[in-house]
Amino acid sequence: MTIRVAKPGFFTTVQDLGRYGYAHLGISPAGAADPLSFRIANLLVGNDESVPALEMTLLGATLEFEESAIVALTGATCECKLGSASVPANTAFDLPAGAVLQCGSMTSGARCYLAVQGGFHIPLVMGSASTFVPGHFGGFKGRRLQSGDVLQVRQHGALRIRSLPTDSLDRLCAARLLRVTKGPQQDWFAPEAFEKLFSTAYIVSEQSDRTGLRLKGEVVRPREHSELLTDGIPLGAIQVPQDGQPIILFVDQQTTGGYPKIANVIAADVHRVGQLRPPDEVGLVEVSIAEAAQALGEQERWLREIFAL
Amino acid sequence: MQISRGVGNLVKIVPASDSSLLVVFGNAISPALHQRVMSLFHAFQSWQDPRIRNLHPGYASLLIDFDPLRLTHDELSSIVQQLAVASDSVVDTRANVVTIPVCYDIEFGSDLLDVAQHAGLSLDEVVRQHSSPTYLVYFLGFSPGFVYLGGLPEVLHAPRLATPRPSIAGGSVGIAGSQTGIYPVDSPGGWRLIGRTPVRMFDPEATPPTRLQPGDRMKFSPIDRATFEDMQRAAEAPLR
Numbered sequence: 001m002t003i004r005v006a007k008p009g010f011f012t013t014v015q016d017l018g019r020y021g022y023a024h025l026g027i028s029p030a031g032a033a034d035p036l037s038f039r040i041a042n043l044l045v046g047n048d049e050s051v052p053a054l055e056m057t058l059l060g061a062t063l064e065f066e067e068s069a070i071v072a073l074t075g076a077t078c079e080c081k082l083g084s085a086s087v088p089a090n091t092a093f094d095l096p097a098g099a100v101l102q103c104g105s106m107t108s109g110a111r112c113y114l115a116v117q118g119g120f121h122i123p124l125v126m127g128s129a130s131t132f133v134p135g136h137f138g139g140f141k142g143r144r145l146q147s148g149d150v151l152q153v154r155q156h157g158a159l160r161i162r163s164l165p166t167d168s169l170d171r172l173c174a175a176r177l178l179r180v181t182k183g184p185q186q187d188w189f190a191p192e193a194f195e196k197l198f199s200t201a202y203i204v205s206e207q208s209d210r211t212g213l214r215l216k217g218e219v220v221r222p223r224e225h226s227e228l229l230t231d232g233i234p235l236g237a238i239q240v241p242q243d244g245q246p247i248i249l250f251v252d253q254q255t256t257g258g259y260p261k262i263a264n265v266i267a268a269d270v271h272r273v274g275q276l277r278p279p280d281e282v283g284l285v286e287v288s289i290a291e292a293a294q295a296l297g298e299q300e301r302w303l304r305e306i307f308a309l
Numbered sequence: 310m311q312i313s314r315g316v317g318n319l320v321k322i323v324p325a326s327d328s329s330l331l332v333v334f335g336n337a338i339s340p341a342l343h344q345r346v347m348s349l350f351h352a353f354q355s356w357q358d359p360r361i362r363n364l365h366p367g368y369a370s371l372l373i374d375f376d377p378l379r380l381t382h383d384e385l386s387s388i389v390q391q392l393a394v395a396s397d398s399v400v401d402t403r404a405n406v407v408t409i410p411v412c413y414d415i416e417f418g419s420d421l422l423d424v425a426q427h428a429g430l431s432l433d434e435v436v437r438q439h440s441s442p443t444y445l446v447y448f449l450g451f452s453p454g455f456v457y458l459g460g461l462p463e464v465l466h467a468p469r470l471a472t473p474r475p476s477i478a479g480g481s482v483g484i485a486g487s488q489t490g491i492y493p494v495d496s497p498g499g500w501r502l503i504g505r506t507p508v509r510m511f512d513p514e515a516t517p518p519t520r521l522q523p524g525d526r527m528k529f530s531p532i533d534r535a536t537f538e539d540m541q542r543a544a545e546a547p548l549r
Contacts, residue, residue: 020362020363020374021362021363022363022518023363023364023365023374024350024363024364024365024366024448024449024522024523025449025453025454025517025518025519025522026449026450026451026452026453026454026455026519027453027518029362029363125513125514126513126518132453134452135452135453135494135511135513136494137453137513138513142513181324181326181327183325183326184323184324184325184331229336229337229338229367229368229369229370230367230368230448230450230457231331231333231365231367231368231369231370231372232325232329232331232365232366232367232370232371232372232374232450233365233372234325234326234328234329234372234374235326235328235374236326237325237326254450254451254452255363255365255449255450255451256365256367256448256449256450256451256457257450261325264325264326264327264329265326266326266327267326267327267328267377289324289327289382292327292377293327293377293381296327296377296378297378300378
Protein backbone atom coordinates (compact mmCIF):
# COMPACT_ATOMS: atom_id res chain seq x y z
CA MET A 1 0.00 0.00 0.00
CA THR A 2 1.26 3.46 -0.76
CA ILE A 3 0.52 7.00 0.30
CA ARG A 4 1.36 9.83 -2.08
CA VAL A 5 2.28 13.26 -0.81
CA ALA A 6 0.17 15.79 -2.75
CA LYS A 7 1.28 18.71 -0.58
CA PRO A 8 4.01 18.34 2.03
CA GLY A 9 2.88 21.09 4.42
CA PHE A 10 5.44 23.31 6.14
CA PHE A 11 7.86 20.72 7.53
CA THR A 12 6.82 17.07 7.49
CA THR A 13 9.23 14.28 8.33
CA VAL A 14 9.20 10.57 9.11
CA GLN A 15 10.13 9.96 12.75
CA ASP A 16 10.20 7.19 15.32
CA LEU A 17 11.31 7.31 18.95
CA GLY A 18 14.89 8.21 18.07
CA ARG A 19 18.33 6.91 17.24
CA TYR A 20 20.24 5.94 20.36
CA GLY A 21 23.76 4.62 20.88
CA TYR A 22 25.63 6.96 18.53
CA ALA A 23 26.05 10.16 20.57
CA HIS A 24 29.78 9.45 20.93
CA LEU A 25 30.05 9.84 17.15
CA GLY A 26 28.32 13.22 17.24
CA ILE A 27 24.95 11.79 16.23
CA SER A 28 21.92 13.13 18.08
CA PRO A 29 18.81 11.01 18.67
CA ALA A 30 16.36 12.98 16.47
CA GLY A 31 12.98 11.21 16.78
CA ALA A 32 9.51 12.58 17.50
CA ALA A 33 9.56 16.05 19.08
CA ASP A 34 6.42 15.11 21.04
CA PRO A 35 7.06 11.46 21.80
CA LEU A 36 3.87 11.10 23.84
CA SER A 37 1.55 12.16 21.01
CA PHE A 38 3.62 10.06 18.61
CA ARG A 39 3.17 6.92 20.72
CA ILE A 40 -0.56 7.57 21.16
CA ALA A 41 -1.04 7.92 17.38
CA ASN A 42 0.57 4.52 16.83
CA LEU A 43 -1.26 2.86 19.71
CA LEU A 44 -4.63 4.16 18.46
CA VAL A 45 -4.22 2.39 15.12
CA GLY A 46 -3.02 -0.79 16.79
CA ASN A 47 0.68 -0.39 15.96
CA ASP A 48 3.63 -0.96 18.19
CA GLU A 49 4.22 2.47 19.76
CA SER A 50 7.59 2.97 18.09
CA VAL A 51 6.93 2.30 14.39
CA PRO A 52 7.62 5.14 11.94
CA ALA A 53 4.91 7.82 11.62
CA LEU A 54 4.70 11.32 10.18
CA GLU A 55 5.49 14.45 12.17
CA MET A 56 3.84 17.52 10.62
CA THR A 57 4.79 21.03 11.78
CA LEU A 58 2.54 24.13 11.88
CA LEU A 59 0.91 23.34 8.50
CA GLY A 60 -0.12 19.76 7.76
CA ALA A 61 0.26 17.70 4.59
CA THR A 62 -2.27 16.59 1.97
CA LEU A 63 -1.98 12.85 1.43
CA GLU A 64 -3.53 10.51 -1.15
CA PHE A 65 -4.26 6.95 -0.01
CA GLU A 66 -4.00 4.31 -2.72
CA GLU A 67 -5.92 1.75 -0.69
CA SER A 68 -8.18 1.84 2.33
CA ALA A 69 -6.34 2.53 5.56
CA ILE A 70 -6.82 3.18 9.25
CA VAL A 71 -5.12 6.33 10.48
CA ALA A 72 -4.97 8.48 13.61
CA LEU A 73 -3.99 12.12 14.17
CA THR A 74 -2.65 13.31 17.52
CA GLY A 75 -0.73 16.24 18.96
CA ALA A 76 -1.39 19.84 17.90
CA THR A 77 -4.94 20.93 17.16
CA CYS A 78 -5.16 20.73 13.40
CA GLU A 79 -8.08 21.19 11.04
CA CYS A 80 -8.09 17.97 9.00
CA LYS A 81 -10.59 17.22 6.27
CA LEU A 82 -11.70 14.33 4.12
CA GLY A 83 -13.53 16.14 1.34
CA SER A 84 -15.85 18.47 3.24
CA ALA A 85 -16.03 16.31 6.38
CA SER A 86 -13.90 17.05 9.42
CA VAL A 87 -11.69 14.28 10.68
CA PRO A 88 -11.66 13.72 14.44
CA ALA A 89 -8.40 13.93 16.38
CA ASN A 90 -7.17 11.30 18.84
CA THR A 91 -9.35 8.69 17.12
CA ALA A 92 -8.62 5.84 14.75
CA PHE A 93 -10.69 6.29 11.60
CA ASP A 94 -11.12 4.44 8.32
CA LEU A 95 -10.16 5.98 5.01
CA PRO A 96 -11.55 4.48 1.81
CA ALA A 97 -9.29 3.69 -1.14
CA GLY A 98 -8.47 6.84 -3.04
CA ALA A 99 -9.11 9.10 -0.05
CA VAL A 100 -7.42 12.51 0.03
CA LEU A 101 -6.68 13.60 3.58
CA GLN A 102 -6.06 17.33 3.92
CA CYS A 103 -4.35 18.45 7.10
CA GLY A 104 -4.49 22.20 7.55
CA SER A 105 -2.96 24.77 9.89
CA MET A 106 -2.33 23.97 13.49
CA THR A 107 -4.28 26.34 15.69
CA SER A 108 -2.76 25.29 18.99
CA GLY A 109 0.51 23.45 19.46
CA ALA A 110 3.26 23.00 16.89
CA ARG A 111 3.28 19.39 15.75
CA CYS A 112 0.67 16.89 14.65
CA TYR A 113 1.36 13.17 14.23
CA LEU A 114 -0.19 10.90 11.64
CA ALA A 115 0.10 7.17 12.18
CA VAL A 116 -1.25 4.59 9.76
CA GLN A 117 -2.07 1.04 10.72
CA GLY A 118 0.89 -1.13 9.80
CA GLY A 119 3.32 1.78 10.00
CA PHE A 120 5.42 3.37 7.27
CA HIS A 121 7.98 1.11 5.67
CA ILE A 122 11.24 3.02 6.05
CA PRO A 123 14.75 1.53 5.89
CA LEU A 124 16.53 1.89 9.22
CA VAL A 125 19.73 3.93 9.42
CA MET A 126 21.72 3.13 12.57
CA GLY A 127 18.71 1.31 13.93
CA SER A 128 16.18 4.10 13.49
CA ALA A 129 13.74 5.48 10.91
CA SER A 130 14.01 9.01 12.29
CA THR A 131 14.90 11.75 9.84
CA PHE A 132 17.90 13.84 10.89
CA VAL A 133 17.53 16.73 8.47
CA PRO A 134 20.75 18.61 9.45
CA GLY A 135 22.79 15.48 8.59
CA HIS A 136 20.70 14.51 5.54
CA PHE A 137 20.06 10.94 6.64
CA GLY A 138 17.35 8.70 8.04
CA GLY A 139 13.61 8.77 7.38
CA PHE A 140 12.53 9.34 3.78
CA LYS A 141 15.74 10.09 1.83
CA GLY A 142 17.17 12.06 4.74
CA ARG A 143 14.94 15.05 4.17
CA ARG A 144 11.53 16.57 4.77
CA LEU A 145 8.75 15.32 2.51
CA GLN A 146 8.09 16.96 -0.85
CA SER A 147 5.15 16.92 -3.25
CA GLY A 148 5.10 13.69 -5.24
CA ASP A 149 6.91 11.55 -2.64
CA VAL A 150 5.42 8.06 -2.34
CA LEU A 151 5.57 6.35 1.05
CA GLN A 152 5.16 2.60 1.51
CA VAL A 153 2.95 1.28 4.30
CA ARG A 154 3.18 -2.11 5.96
CA GLN A 155 -0.07 -3.99 6.52
CA HIS A 156 -0.48 -5.31 10.03
CA GLY A 157 -2.06 -4.59 13.33
CA ALA A 158 -5.32 -4.88 15.19
CA LEU A 159 -7.13 -2.09 16.97
CA ARG A 160 -7.07 -1.91 20.73
CA ILE A 161 -9.27 1.09 21.34
CA ARG A 162 -10.49 3.58 18.76
CA SER A 163 -10.18 6.84 20.62
CA LEU A 164 -8.75 8.42 23.73
CA PRO A 165 -11.19 8.86 26.60
CA THR A 166 -12.17 12.55 26.59
CA ASP A 167 -11.19 13.02 30.23
CA SER A 168 -7.62 12.09 29.33
CA LEU A 169 -7.22 14.86 26.76
CA ASP A 170 -6.51 17.51 29.43
CA ARG A 171 -3.18 15.90 30.03
CA LEU A 172 -2.22 16.46 26.41
CA CYS A 173 -3.42 20.01 25.86
CA ALA A 174 -0.64 22.47 25.24
CA ALA A 175 0.74 23.31 28.67
CA ARG A 176 2.87 26.42 28.80
CA LEU A 177 4.74 25.32 31.87
CA LEU A 178 7.87 23.18 31.78
CA ARG A 179 9.16 21.37 34.83
CA VAL A 180 12.95 21.44 35.06
CA THR A 181 15.70 20.12 37.29
CA LYS A 182 18.79 22.21 38.01
CA GLY A 183 21.58 21.63 35.51
CA PRO A 184 25.13 20.27 35.82
CA GLN A 185 26.59 23.81 35.92
CA GLN A 186 24.07 25.13 38.46
CA ASP A 187 26.96 26.35 40.66
CA TRP A 188 27.88 28.84 37.95
CA PHE A 189 24.69 30.80 38.60
CA ALA A 190 23.76 32.93 41.61
CA PRO A 191 20.39 32.41 43.38
CA GLU A 192 19.13 35.60 41.68
CA ALA A 193 19.62 33.99 38.25
CA PHE A 194 17.39 31.08 39.27
CA GLU A 195 14.83 33.51 40.72
CA LYS A 196 14.62 35.24 37.35
CA LEU A 197 14.52 31.96 35.45
CA PHE A 198 11.71 30.51 37.54
CA SER A 199 9.59 33.62 38.14
CA THR A 200 9.23 35.17 34.70
CA ALA A 201 7.66 34.12 31.44
CA TYR A 202 9.82 33.56 28.37
CA ILE A 203 8.75 33.92 24.76
CA VAL A 204 9.61 31.18 22.27
CA SER A 205 11.53 33.05 19.55
CA GLU A 206 11.19 32.60 15.79
CA GLN A 207 14.65 31.02 15.72
CA SER A 208 13.36 27.76 17.14
CA ASP A 209 13.27 24.35 15.55
CA ARG A 210 14.05 20.72 16.33
CA THR A 211 17.66 21.57 17.22
CA GLY A 212 16.63 24.01 19.92
CA LEU A 213 14.19 26.60 21.16
CA ARG A 214 15.56 30.07 21.79
CA LEU A 215 13.79 31.87 24.61
CA LYS A 216 13.44 35.64 24.96
CA GLY A 217 13.00 37.23 28.36
CA GLU A 218 14.93 38.04 31.54
CA VAL A 219 18.68 37.78 31.04
CA VAL A 220 20.37 35.16 33.21
CA ARG A 221 24.15 35.21 33.37
CA PRO A 222 26.76 33.12 35.13
CA ARG A 223 28.42 34.75 38.18
CA GLU A 224 31.62 35.32 36.26
CA HIS A 225 32.69 34.74 32.73
CA SER A 226 34.71 31.59 32.51
CA GLU A 227 35.21 29.02 29.82
CA LEU A 228 33.43 25.70 30.11
CA LEU A 229 35.32 22.70 28.81
CA THR A 230 33.10 21.24 26.10
CA ASP A 231 31.00 18.43 27.55
CA GLY A 232 27.99 16.28 26.65
CA ILE A 233 24.50 17.76 26.32
CA PRO A 234 21.45 15.89 27.61
CA LEU A 235 18.10 16.14 25.81
CA GLY A 236 16.21 19.20 27.04
CA ALA A 237 19.25 20.94 28.49
CA ILE A 238 18.77 24.68 29.02
CA GLN A 239 22.05 26.32 28.11
CA VAL A 240 22.92 29.95 28.59
CA PRO A 241 25.10 31.55 25.92
CA GLN A 242 26.87 34.88 26.43
CA ASP A 243 23.77 36.99 25.68
CA GLY A 244 22.04 35.44 28.71
CA GLN A 245 18.99 34.27 26.74
CA PRO A 246 18.33 30.60 27.52
CA ILE A 247 18.16 27.95 24.78
CA ILE A 248 16.36 24.63 25.25
CA LEU A 249 18.37 22.05 23.32
CA PHE A 250 16.10 19.60 21.59
CA VAL A 251 15.91 16.33 19.65
CA ASP A 252 18.20 17.38 16.74
CA GLN A 253 20.68 19.10 19.08
CA GLN A 254 24.47 18.93 19.03
CA THR A 255 25.75 16.10 21.24
CA THR A 256 28.37 18.31 22.94
CA GLY A 257 28.62 21.99 23.73
CA GLY A 258 30.57 24.65 25.57
CA TYR A 259 27.91 26.81 27.24
CA PRO A 260 26.90 26.31 30.89
CA LYS A 261 23.65 24.42 31.39
CA ILE A 262 21.56 26.02 34.12
CA ALA A 263 18.63 23.59 34.08
CA ASN A 264 17.10 20.68 32.18
CA VAL A 265 13.52 19.93 31.12
CA ILE A 266 12.29 16.73 32.77
CA ALA A 267 11.63 13.67 30.58
CA ALA A 268 7.90 13.77 31.34
CA ASP A 269 7.67 17.27 29.82
CA VAL A 270 9.72 16.76 26.64
CA HIS A 271 6.41 16.27 24.79
CA ARG A 272 5.36 19.77 25.88
CA VAL A 273 8.52 21.25 24.37
CA GLY A 274 7.57 19.58 21.09
CA GLN A 275 4.30 21.51 21.04
CA LEU A 276 5.75 24.98 21.70
CA ARG A 277 5.75 27.45 18.82
CA PRO A 278 6.70 31.09 18.39
CA PRO A 279 5.55 33.34 20.04
CA ASP A 280 4.20 31.08 22.83
CA GLU A 281 4.87 32.16 26.39
CA VAL A 282 6.46 29.53 28.58
CA GLY A 283 7.29 29.37 32.27
CA LEU A 284 9.89 27.19 33.95
CA VAL A 285 9.33 25.62 37.35
CA GLU A 286 11.87 23.71 39.39
CA VAL A 287 11.25 20.16 40.57
CA SER A 288 13.54 17.62 42.23
CA ILE A 289 14.93 14.57 40.46
CA ALA A 290 12.59 12.45 42.60
CA GLU A 291 9.57 14.50 41.51
CA ALA A 292 10.69 14.21 37.89
CA ALA A 293 10.91 10.42 38.20
CA GLN A 294 7.46 10.33 39.79
CA ALA A 295 5.97 12.47 36.99
CA LEU A 296 7.41 10.18 34.33
CA GLY A 297 6.20 7.07 36.15
CA GLU A 298 2.68 8.52 36.37
CA GLN A 299 2.68 9.41 32.69
CA GLU A 300 3.70 5.89 31.73
CA ARG A 301 1.07 4.31 34.00
CA TRP A 302 -1.57 6.59 32.48
CA LEU A 303 -0.63 5.52 28.93
CA ARG A 304 -0.47 1.83 29.83
CA GLU A 305 -3.84 1.96 31.52
CA ILE A 306 -5.58 3.55 28.54
CA PHE A 307 -4.18 1.07 26.07
CA ALA A 308 -4.13 -1.88 28.48
CA LEU A 309 -0.45 -2.44 27.69
CA MET B 310 19.52 17.06 44.53
CA GLN B 311 23.19 16.73 43.83
CA ILE B 312 25.20 13.60 44.22
CA SER B 313 28.83 14.45 44.61
CA ARG B 314 31.06 11.63 45.43
CA GLY B 315 34.69 10.75 45.04
CA VAL B 316 35.81 7.89 42.83
CA GLY B 317 39.54 7.47 42.99
CA ASN B 318 40.78 11.04 42.83
CA LEU B 319 39.10 14.16 41.55
CA VAL B 320 35.97 12.55 40.21
CA LYS B 321 32.63 14.28 40.57
CA ILE B 322 29.35 12.60 39.68
CA VAL B 323 26.38 14.94 39.19
CA PRO B 324 22.91 14.44 37.75
CA ALA B 325 22.81 16.48 34.53
CA SER B 326 19.09 15.85 34.07
CA ASP B 327 16.48 13.37 35.32
CA SER B 328 17.78 10.92 32.71
CA SER B 329 21.51 11.54 32.65
CA LEU B 330 24.55 11.54 34.86
CA LEU B 331 27.70 13.60 34.27
CA VAL B 332 30.99 12.11 35.42
CA VAL B 333 33.65 14.84 35.63
CA PHE B 334 37.31 13.83 35.88
CA GLY B 335 38.84 17.29 35.99
CA ASN B 336 38.85 20.68 34.37
CA ALA B 337 41.67 20.64 31.84
CA ILE B 338 42.44 19.41 28.35
CA SER B 339 45.08 16.76 28.94
CA PRO B 340 45.80 13.31 27.53
CA ALA B 341 45.98 11.89 31.09
CA LEU B 342 42.48 13.06 32.04
CA HIS B 343 41.21 12.01 28.65
CA GLN B 344 42.61 8.53 29.19
CA ARG B 345 40.36 8.20 32.23
CA VAL B 346 37.34 9.41 30.27
CA MET B 347 38.10 6.81 27.61
CA SER B 348 38.60 4.02 30.15
CA LEU B 349 35.15 4.60 31.59
CA PHE B 350 33.66 5.09 28.12
CA HIS B 351 35.08 1.79 26.88
CA ALA B 352 34.03 0.04 30.09
CA PHE B 353 30.43 1.18 29.49
CA GLN B 354 30.61 0.17 25.83
CA SER B 355 31.68 -3.35 26.87
CA TRP B 356 29.10 -3.40 29.65
CA GLN B 357 26.31 -3.17 27.03
CA ASP B 358 23.56 -2.32 29.46
CA PRO B 359 20.28 -1.79 27.54
CA ARG B 360 19.20 0.74 30.18
CA ILE B 361 21.98 3.04 28.96
CA ARG B 362 20.99 4.92 25.82
CA ASN B 363 23.90 7.16 24.93
CA LEU B 364 27.44 7.99 25.98
CA HIS B 365 28.83 11.49 25.35
CA PRO B 366 32.55 11.78 26.07
CA GLY B 367 33.86 15.36 26.43
CA TYR B 368 37.37 16.71 27.05
CA ALA B 369 37.38 15.67 30.72
CA SER B 370 33.92 14.23 31.34
CA LEU B 371 31.51 11.51 30.32
CA LEU B 372 27.78 12.17 30.08
CA ILE B 373 25.72 8.99 30.47
CA ASP B 374 22.17 9.15 29.16
CA PHE B 375 19.88 6.44 30.54
CA ASP B 376 16.29 5.26 30.63
CA PRO B 377 14.90 6.77 33.85
CA LEU B 378 12.06 4.22 33.94
CA ARG B 379 14.55 1.41 34.39
CA LEU B 380 17.52 2.95 36.21
CA THR B 381 18.08 5.57 38.90
CA HIS B 382 20.95 8.01 39.39
CA ASP B 383 22.02 6.14 42.52
CA GLU B 384 22.11 2.77 40.75
CA LEU B 385 24.02 4.22 37.81
CA SER B 386 26.38 6.02 40.17
CA SER B 387 27.29 2.68 41.78
CA ILE B 388 27.88 1.13 38.35
CA VAL B 389 30.12 4.10 37.44
CA GLN B 390 32.17 3.57 40.59
CA GLN B 391 32.57 -0.15 39.98
CA LEU B 392 33.52 0.34 36.35
CA ALA B 393 35.81 3.29 37.13
CA VAL B 394 37.76 1.31 39.69
CA ALA B 395 37.99 -1.70 37.38
CA SER B 396 38.90 0.32 34.29
CA ASP B 397 41.33 2.83 35.82
CA SER B 398 44.03 0.17 35.96
CA VAL B 399 43.40 -0.83 32.35
CA VAL B 400 45.96 0.70 30.03
CA ASP B 401 44.68 1.41 26.54
CA THR B 402 46.90 -0.70 24.33
CA ARG B 403 45.06 0.01 21.11
CA ALA B 404 47.80 1.84 19.27
CA ASN B 405 45.35 2.68 16.54
CA VAL B 406 46.76 5.48 14.39
CA VAL B 407 44.51 6.45 11.49
CA THR B 408 46.07 8.32 8.60
CA ILE B 409 43.89 10.90 6.88
CA PRO B 410 45.27 12.10 3.52
CA VAL B 411 44.97 15.84 2.95
CA CYS B 412 45.53 17.88 -0.18
CA TYR B 413 46.91 21.22 0.99
CA ASP B 414 46.09 22.85 -2.34
CA ILE B 415 45.51 26.59 -2.26
CA GLU B 416 42.13 26.04 -3.91
CA PHE B 417 40.98 23.84 -1.02
CA GLY B 418 42.87 25.80 1.61
CA SER B 419 41.34 29.21 1.05
CA ASP B 420 42.98 30.51 4.24
CA LEU B 421 46.35 28.78 3.81
CA LEU B 422 48.10 32.04 2.93
CA ASP B 423 46.56 33.83 5.94
CA VAL B 424 47.56 31.02 8.28
CA ALA B 425 51.11 31.06 6.90
CA GLN B 426 51.33 34.82 7.29
CA HIS B 427 49.91 34.66 10.83
CA ALA B 428 52.47 31.98 11.76
CA GLY B 429 55.32 33.65 9.91
CA LEU B 430 55.97 30.44 8.01
CA SER B 431 56.22 29.38 4.38
CA LEU B 432 53.35 27.34 2.89
CA ASP B 433 55.54 24.23 2.84
CA GLU B 434 56.41 24.73 6.49
CA VAL B 435 52.71 25.12 7.45
CA VAL B 436 52.00 21.79 5.73
CA ARG B 437 54.99 20.17 7.40
CA GLN B 438 53.95 21.45 10.84
CA HIS B 439 50.32 20.41 10.39
CA SER B 440 51.10 16.93 9.11
CA SER B 441 53.88 16.03 11.54
CA PRO B 442 52.10 15.47 14.92
CA THR B 443 50.10 12.45 15.93
CA TYR B 444 46.82 13.97 17.06
CA LEU B 445 44.50 12.63 19.74
CA VAL B 446 40.79 12.36 18.98
CA TYR B 447 39.38 13.72 22.25
CA PHE B 448 35.76 13.25 21.26
CA LEU B 449 33.23 13.76 18.47
CA GLY B 450 30.51 16.38 18.65
CA PHE B 451 29.05 19.47 16.98
CA SER B 452 27.82 17.39 14.02
CA PRO B 453 27.99 13.70 12.98
CA GLY B 454 31.63 12.68 12.61
CA PHE B 455 33.11 16.04 13.69
CA VAL B 456 36.33 15.34 15.64
CA TYR B 457 37.86 17.45 18.41
CA LEU B 458 41.61 16.91 18.01
CA GLY B 459 44.40 17.70 20.43
CA GLY B 460 47.99 18.34 19.43
CA LEU B 461 48.03 21.25 16.98
CA PRO B 462 51.52 22.86 17.08
CA GLU B 463 51.32 26.24 18.80
CA VAL B 464 52.84 28.07 15.86
CA LEU B 465 49.76 27.18 13.79
CA HIS B 466 47.20 28.51 16.26
CA ALA B 467 45.08 31.04 14.37
CA PRO B 468 41.87 32.90 15.24
CA ARG B 469 38.64 31.78 13.62
CA LEU B 470 37.18 33.92 10.83
CA ALA B 471 35.37 37.07 11.95
CA THR B 472 32.49 36.14 9.65
CA PRO B 473 31.76 32.43 9.19
CA ARG B 474 31.37 31.14 5.63
CA PRO B 475 27.81 30.16 4.72
CA SER B 476 28.98 26.95 3.09
CA ILE B 477 32.09 24.81 3.46
CA ALA B 478 32.69 21.66 1.43
CA GLY B 479 32.62 18.35 3.31
CA GLY B 480 36.18 17.08 3.87
CA SER B 481 37.60 20.59 4.43
CA VAL B 482 40.41 20.74 6.99
CA GLY B 483 40.61 23.83 9.13
CA ILE B 484 42.15 25.59 12.12
CA ALA B 485 40.34 27.59 14.82
CA GLY B 486 42.34 28.84 17.79
CA SER B 487 44.26 25.88 19.19
CA GLN B 488 42.05 23.38 17.40
CA THR B 489 42.28 21.66 14.05
CA GLY B 490 39.62 19.46 12.52
CA ILE B 491 37.71 18.27 9.48
CA TYR B 492 34.23 19.28 8.38
CA PRO B 493 32.59 15.87 7.74
CA VAL B 494 29.75 17.20 5.58
CA ASP B 495 28.94 20.45 3.79
CA SER B 496 28.07 23.02 6.44
CA PRO B 497 28.52 26.66 7.41
CA GLY B 498 31.58 27.38 9.54
CA GLY B 499 34.17 29.83 10.76
CA TRP B 500 37.36 27.76 10.77
CA ARG B 501 40.32 28.82 8.64
CA LEU B 502 40.60 26.32 5.80
CA ILE B 503 43.99 24.88 4.90
CA GLY B 504 43.16 21.78 2.83
CA ARG B 505 40.74 19.02 2.05
CA THR B 506 40.60 15.25 2.47
CA PRO B 507 39.07 12.94 -0.14
CA VAL B 508 38.19 10.49 2.66
CA ARG B 509 34.55 10.32 3.61
CA MET B 510 34.59 11.13 7.35
CA PHE B 511 30.92 10.33 7.88
CA ASP B 512 28.79 7.77 6.07
CA PRO B 513 25.44 6.95 7.71
CA GLU B 514 25.28 3.61 5.86
CA ALA B 515 28.76 2.45 6.97
CA THR B 516 29.68 0.48 10.10
CA PRO B 517 30.96 2.33 12.01
CA PRO B 518 29.45 5.45 10.42
CA THR B 519 32.45 7.65 11.21
CA ARG B 520 36.05 7.27 10.03
CA LEU B 521 37.40 8.22 13.48
CA GLN B 522 36.34 7.14 16.95
CA PRO B 523 36.87 8.84 20.32
CA GLY B 524 40.31 7.89 21.64
CA ASP B 525 41.85 7.23 18.20
CA ARG B 526 45.19 8.69 17.29
CA MET B 527 45.44 10.23 13.85
CA LYS B 528 47.88 11.83 11.44
CA PHE B 529 47.38 14.04 8.42
CA SER B 530 49.32 12.87 5.39
CA PRO B 531 49.93 15.38 2.55
CA ILE B 532 48.84 14.28 -0.93
CA ASP B 533 49.02 16.14 -4.24
CA ARG B 534 46.06 17.24 -6.31
CA ALA B 535 46.21 14.28 -8.71
CA THR B 536 46.17 11.78 -5.84
CA PHE B 537 43.26 13.68 -4.30
CA GLU B 538 41.26 13.44 -7.54
CA ASP B 539 42.05 9.71 -7.88
CA MET B 540 41.04 8.98 -4.32
CA GLN B 541 37.88 11.02 -4.60
CA ARG B 542 36.89 9.19 -7.75
CA ALA B 543 37.61 5.87 -6.04
CA ALA B 544 35.59 6.71 -2.98
CA GLU B 545 32.11 8.07 -3.32
CA ALA B 546 31.81 11.82 -3.41
CA PRO B 547 31.62 13.30 0.10
CA LEU B 548 28.09 13.72 1.40
CA ARG B 549 26.30 16.71 -0.02
